[in-house]
Amino acid sequence: EAQVTQNPRYLITVTGKKxxxxxxxxxxxxxxxxxxxxxGLGLRQIYYSMNVEVTDKGDVPExxxxxxxxxxxxxxxxxxxSPNQTSLxxxxxxxxxxxxxxxxxxxxxxxxxx
Amino acid sequence: AQKVTQAQTEISVVEKEDVTLDCVYETRDxxxxxxxxKQPPSGELVFLIRRNSFDEQNEISGRxxxxxxxxxxxxxxxxxxxxxxxxxxxFCALSEARxxxxxxxxxxxxxxxxxxP
Numbered sequence: 001e002a003q004v005t006q007n008p009r010y011l012i013t014v015t016g017k018k019x020x021x022x023x024x025x026x027x028x029x030x031x032x033x034x035x036x037x038x039x040g041l042g043l044r045q046i047y048y049s050m051n052v053e054v055t056d057k058g059d060v061p062e063x064x065x066x067x068x069x070x071x072x073x074x075x076x077x078x079x080x081x082s083p084n085q086t087s088l089x090x091x092x093x094x095x096x097x098x099x100x101x102x103x104x105x106x107x108x109x110x111x112x113x114x
Numbered sequence: 115a116q117k118v119t120q121a122q123t124e125i126s127v128v129e130k131e132d133v134t135l136d137c138v139y140e141t142r143d144x145x146x147x148x149x150x151x152k153q154p155p156s157g158e159l160v161f162l163i164r165r166n167s168f169d170e171q172n173e174i175s176g177r178x179x180x181x182x183x184x185x186x187x188x189x190x191x192x193x194x195x196x197x198x199x200x201x202x203x204x205f206c207a208l209s210e211a212r213x214x215x216x217x218x219x220x221x222x223x224x225x226x227x228x229x230x231p
Contacts, residue, residue: 035221040123042205042223043159058218090159099209100147100166103219105159 006106023091031097032074036087081113120222137206147209
């Protein structure tokens, strides 16, 4: 089954403790991206990747890192999480990242930073 | 300024009512795409429809219909005879080409639709 898999689904951590949220897709998609969803703000893009070893900042990249060493994986790294990063995170992918493509989303990761 | 405006934060209806979700967008591009996604209570976003800027034909899919009007920069979504299963947050999104060929789709803030039995 074609899907985008995120782990974990829920994560509670404390300020400053490094964490990684994993994202994997099995559709051989070149384009992958990370979004955060906050009440009243909708979805905002954090980082995106057009292909292996090609990443770029989205609209709200501060406090986040990403890497794209393999085509299927696009982990989101929070080196020193802070409470303002408490949010619902989504990973998404599409075939080549062109304007006409729909996005396939993961199930989301609810992160709470205490 | 928002590029995609969904002015309705929350809509509450009773089952079988018709409901329209509004989406107004802003772009200087002549080529762009508009999307609607549904986020049910389970959380995962699901693609509903895509429309390109050169195709203003309205579309109907079962109880769902979409009205795209370039003159008013709107791409509204209507659910006819709503059902409880339609309860979800609905997002409108705009996709434009950016410098370098990449794109970052812009999402509206979402409209939460609650359908009561």
